[in-house]
Amino acid sequence: ETLTQVLTDFVETAYCRRMCDESKVQPLIGSPRHVRIGIMFESVRLVDAKLVVRLHSVFEQRSERLLEQFVKHLRERTPELERLQYEAKSPPSTRTIII
Secondary structure, eight states: OOHHHHHHHHHTSHHHHHHHHHTTOOOOTTOOGGGGHHHHEEEEEEETTEEEEEEOHHHHTTHHHHHHHHHHHHHHHOTTOOEEEEEEETTEEEEEEEO
16 A cells, blocks of 8 residues: 555545535545645655654644544554654644554
8 A cells, every 4th residue: 555545535534624614625526536645635645664744733732632633643544654753843843653
């Protein structure tokens, strides 16, 4: 299973759709499924067995719960990943979560 598919499936979960609705963020109608990843994630990089992500600012305030859900999703779908590194912009910080 590709990382793109795993990320796309995550942003299409009921939890993420609800977060988007509450934040008044919606995908463009008719946009390809993989484009929806960019609605929630500003950047995503895979470095060896570590996934480095940065959320768009509208989701940073709720990052704690969002990351909990994301880690659960990653554990189920990508057992080869070892760590998730979250880079926050405001305030600038980095958090590493063992998957």
